[in-house]
Amino acid sequence: MAAGSRREAMAEEDTERLSPGAHLRNEFQRIGLDQIAVSKATGVSRQSINNIINNRQAISRTMAGKLGRLTGHSSDYWLSAHFPKSGRTIAKPEQPDRPIGPLVNHQIIAAHRQGLIGIDPFAAQHVRTASIDLTLHGTVNTVDGEIRAIKRGKGFLLKPGQAIMASTHERLELPLDYLGRVAIIGSLASLGIIASHAVQIEPGYRGAVAFCLLNCGGSACRLRAYEPVINLEISRLALAAAGSSKDMTT
DSSP states (O other), rough: OOOHHHHHHHHHTTTEEEEEEHHHHHHHHHTTHHHHHHHHTTTOOHHHHHHHHTTSSSSOOHHHHHHHHHHHOOTTGGGGEEEETTTTOOOOOEEEEEESSOOHHHHHHHHHTTSSSEEOOGGGGBBBBBOOOEBBBBBETTTSSSSEOOOOOOOOOOOOTTTEEEEEEEEEEEOOOEEEEEEEOOOHHHHTTTEEEOBBBBOOOEEEEEEEEEESSOOOOOOOTTEEEEEEEEOSSSOOOOOHHHOSOO
């Protein structure tokens, strides 16, 4: 092919595709986020976001993971060199590893590995058939305001009728098309331990999961840091929620 023809072909190809920054701008519009909201949701400065969408800064692998959790795509998706000019997301057929509805064990592991959901630290041994166990943080708060560290020693003895405020050791990051639901693990429920918490973990949530534990059983129960305490079910929604993520559950 002659040099002139090659240049014409390349120019025509460029008119049929978008840069990662231009495509990212379209994605922000699609899910209803501005640069300020994206900065808050990803923990990246607004200037960096602006540089990326204006093609002054490349999307790093770390940033690709953050964008994946925000938009519902994998981190590899955002490492693509170009995207369709139409501004539409690259067509991806629905596959068994990303259905709408609750994820099962191998899907949870794959979603975490691909950067679609964030669970830090992630322990594969805590993954169940269709959920994952989250562990108790190293400190708990008693109802009278006392902060108790339970990282070492004998843990915390939750007596009958006693309640404590606690949170998970793990921090979550959910994209805008995923939500979570939690419940007390079966071994604690069988002892009469009740967990009071939000109805669900909202799409776009970032942070640990807070809850209250109440001992309604007849015997004291010893709680230890970094041992499973609540169970998390993760579901994919049909569409991404509009608006910015919040560091809170509702």
